[in-house]
Amino acid sequence: MTTASKSSNSRLSAVSLDKSIGSPSDPILKREQAVTISDLLENNSFAPVGHNGGPYLLELEILDKKLVLSVTTESGEHVLCHHLSLTSFRQLLKDYRIVCESYIDAQLRLTPERLEAIDMGRRAIHDEASALLRERFKSRVEIDQDTARRLFTLISLLVARNSFGRGPAT
Structure with a gap:
């Protein structure tokens, strides 16, 4: 999936996810991705470190249990x-998917207070994972907390799609 956005130097204008594994078939996951x-x-x-030629196009894919982040300018410059490596994210990805699935399953049967508690757990995992993502990217690309949170969500969706039919998304 590719989507475009407005221009600026230190920002993404488009994001593509690995097309080789297809798009999510689950409507909830498809909506979450969009x-x-x-x-x-x-x-x-x-902002890629040492580069001022944005806005940037980002492609994310999972290859050999690693996240591959490919960045080009809008003019196609590499x-x-x-x-x-996703090894340090393994438990966070697993916990995040479990909490998200629990929230979806609980929406019709739990009180708003219980749903809020589940969502607080999801946010805590999300915050921890995004802080780790920022730390792992800092030598290559500078991102803010909100960007890291959204990238982690996309990574979790990619891992889940990549693992479909091959066991748990870890």
Whole structure:
């Protein structure tokens, strides 16, 4: 999926997710992906270290259990390709997916207070994962907390899609 946004130097104007594994078949996941990309493109801070030629196009894919982050300018100039091991994210990705699934399952049967408690747990995991993502990217690209949160959501969706039919998304 590719979506475009308004221009600025230190920001993303488009995001593409690995097309080789297809788009999510689950309507809830499909909507989550679309909303996350839309929110990301609406408001983000993305500055590859040592480069001022944005806005940038970002492609995310999972290859050999690593996140591959490919960045180009809108004119097609290669900016960076970064491979990030997902090992340190394994438990966070697993916990995040479990909490998200619990929230979806609980929507019709729990009180708003209980749903809020589940959502607070999701946000805590999300915050921890986005802080780790910022730390792992800092030598290659500077991102703010909100951008990191949305990127983590996209990574979790990619991992889940990539793992479909091959066991848990970890």
